[in-house]
Amino acid sequence: MIDLVAAEWLKLQTTRLLVGLIPAAVALSCAAVAGIVLSADGVGDLESAEGVRRVLAATGTGALMVLVLGVIISAGEHRFGTAADTFLTTPRRHRVVAAKLALGAAVGLAAGVVIVAACGGIASLLYGIEGATFPFADVDVWLTVTGALTYTTLFAVLGVGLGSLVRNQTLAVAVALAWFAVVEHTLVNLAPGIGRWLPAAAGQAIVRTPLDGLLSPLAGVALLAAYGVAIAVAGIRVAATRDA
Amino acid sequence: MIEVHSLTKTYGAQRAVSDLSFTAPSGKVTGFLGPNGAGKTTTFRCLLGLAEPTGGAALIDGRAYRELDSPRRRLGAVLESTGFHPGRTGRNHLRVISRAAGLDASRIDGLLELVGLRAAADRRVGGYSLGMRQRLGLAAAMLGNPAVLVLDEPANGLDPEGVRWVRRLLRIWADEGRTVVVSSHQLAEVAQVVDRVVIIRDGTLVNESDVADLTASRVTVRVDRTDLMVSALCSASVEHEVRPDGAIRIAGRDTAEIGGIAAQAGVTVTELSRRSAGETLEAMFLAATRGSER
Numbered sequence: 001m002i003d004l005v006a007a008e009w010l011k012l013q014t015t016r017l018l019v020g021l022i023p024a025a026v027a028l029s030c031a032a033v034a035g036i037v038l039s040a041d042g043v044g045d046l047e048s049a050e051g052v053r054r055v056l057a058a059t060g061t062g063a064l065m066v067l068v069l070g071v072i073i074s075a076g077e078h079r080f081g082t083a084a085d086t087f088l089t090t091p092r093r094h095r096v097v098a099a100k101l102a103l104g105a106a107v108g109l110a111a112g113v114v115i116v117a118a119c120g121g122i123a124s125l126l127y128g129i130e131g132a133t134f135p136f137a138d139v140d141v142w143l144t145v146t147g148a149l150t151y152t153t154l155f156a157v158l159g160v161g162l163g164s165l166v167r168n169q170t171l172a173v174a175v176a177l178a179w180f181a182v183v184e185h186t187l188v189n190l191a192p193g194i195g196r197w198l199p200a201a202a203g204q205a206i207v208r209t210p211l212d213g214l215l216s217p218l219a220g221v222a223l224l225a226a227y228g229v230a231i232a233v234a235g236i237r238v239a240a241t242r243d244a
Numbered sequence: 245m246i247e248v249h250s251l252t253k254t255y256g257a258q259r260a261v262s263d264l265s266f267t268a269p270s271g272k273v274t275g276f277l278g279p280n281g282a283g284k285t286t287t288f289r290c291l292l293g294l295a296e297p298t299g300g301a302a303l304i305d306g307r308a309y310r311e312l313d314s315p316r317r318r319l320g321a322v323l324e325s326t327g328f329h330p331g332r333t334g335r336n337h338l339r340v341i342s343r344a345a346g347l348d349a350s351r352i353d354g355l356l357e358l359v360g361l362r363a364a365a366d367r368r369v370g371g372y373s374l375g376m377r378q379r380l381g382l383a384a385a386m387l388g389n390p391a392v393l394v395l396d397e398p399a400n401g402l403d404p405e406g407v408r409w410v411r412r413l414l415r416i417w418a419d420e421g422r423t424v425v426v427s428s429h430q431l432a433e434v435a436q437v438v439d440r441v442v443i444i445r446d447g448t449l450v451n452e453s454d455v456a457d458l459t460a461s462r463v464t465v466r467v468d469r470t471d472l473m474v475s476a477l478c479s480a481s482v483e484h485e486v487r488p489d490g491a492i493r494i495a496g497r498d499t500a501e502i503g504g505i506a507a508q509a510g511v512t513v514t515e516l517s518r519r520s521a522g523e524t525l526e527a528m529f530l531a532a533t534r535g536s537e538r
Binding site: 011 | 289292293294296309310312316321323326327330331332333336340341343344345346384
């Protein structure tokens with residue numbers, strides 16, 4: 001199994017995927033953080049507990065890119081026809097998906113670290129320009145940071161699962177983007193009662209976004225993890241049974 | 245050794261392979277021949293565990309591919325559908341497979357050399373020609389030094405020199421005792437190298453034979469007095485077959501001997517010809533594929 005995860009890591013390293021998507025995720029998160037800092041109502045708002053939470057929650061914006069990365073880790077094999085070769089090497093295909101899920105989690109976590117570090121830097125820089133101080137010593141900040149890392153990790157896993165389930169890469173990416181950009185918002189507006197149980201809302205709960213009606217951060221983690229497991233199991237089933 | 249037993253694979257209402265059985269022994273190059281769409285690739289996909297057979301089985305040394313431990317060490321395959329990530333270099337493609345299969349990466353350089361890709365090894369596969377991809381696929385198949393090789397149309401995209409090079413490789417591998425199965429829709433590409441042929445059409449077996457059995461050259465003779473010739477052949481104890489059109493076919497003798505018998509019998513020879521094994525094979529292949537080229 002270690003060989004398989006190492007091989008998946010080698011696959012990722014030997015293409016330009018990371019070089020393309022991680023900076024995009026960082027840039028997206030940093031832009032969201034900067035936007036929130038710059039639109040704040042003065043120093044008081046910036047330094048308030050809610051203000052800090054709002055800024056930190058924006059670090060989750062890049063998680064969507066991490067999810068796309070996860071999708072490409074699995075569906076990309078079908079796009080370029082490398083799946084056959086992969087399954088020739090490892091005919092017990094559930095092992096391939098398991099290795100990809102493990103790699104996805106590791107890469108998601110690492111991406112989270114990079115994103116959070118960059119966002120922390122930007123936030124502290126802009127706070128300084130605005131004449132405020134970013135409260136790095138605040139325990140709330142570190143709880144949200146932990147949340148952001150969990151968020152990117154789970155989103156990467158979700159992406160790998162989705163990519164195994166919907167093997168057409170373009171379709172899988174489109175499904176993911178459509179869900180988080182349109183479908184979930186629409187569902188929340190139509191039926192606010194179920195909104196908190198949907199994956200993006202679970203993600204918002206994890207990064208402690210100051211919004212009404214969200215689950216607690218831990219419940220958010222459990223819910224998003226449950227979505228991840230469900231999609232991963234379905235993805236494994238598809239990979240193991242369908243003709244490659 | 246590869247054994248295919250009553251293999252059937254249907255896609256919806258379409259029967260891609262139907263009750264197909266054949267064997268490919270070790271130490272021989274088995275040509276798996278048939279026109280495009282005959283079911284060759286589907287058979288390979290079932291053999292390699294990429295597609296689930298609807299019925300029957302395809303076994304490698306008695307086991308299904310999915311049950312092999314360390315399959316890359318047992319069998320190497322080049323499939324037409326095998327893809328490469330265009331952004332990955334040739335060397336990295338081999339490193340990935342080697343890593344996933346837990347193989348010795350030190351073979352990579354030697355294999356790149358063998359397939360003539362050493363200079364291009366660190367270029368992205370996206371810039372490779374079709375022939376270079378075929379060569380990279382062959383190197384990947386050989387990574388685990390397997391005893392069984394399954395190659396789907398390996399000559400596709402290769403120039404004549406490349407085709408000759410592949411034939412030489414196949415010969416070497418078979419002579420080393422490996423089982424080599426090579427599919428082609430063009431007999432000419434493989435005719436010189438195959439020891440055994442399995443010809444299929446519309447997913448069913450048309451012919452399975454060792455080329456050695458075909459090679460016994462066949463002489464055809466026509467004379468003005470067939471009856472005299474037949475009795476002369478009988479008294480010379482030459483086995484023969486009289487065709488409805490009056491031609492007499494004789495296996496395993498040369499034309500000079502048959503001409504001599506005709507002279508002694510005092511008949512006038514109107515035709516005396518010899519067909520080589522290659523021609524016999526070609527006639528068989530043509531009969532199988534006639535009218536089905538798409």
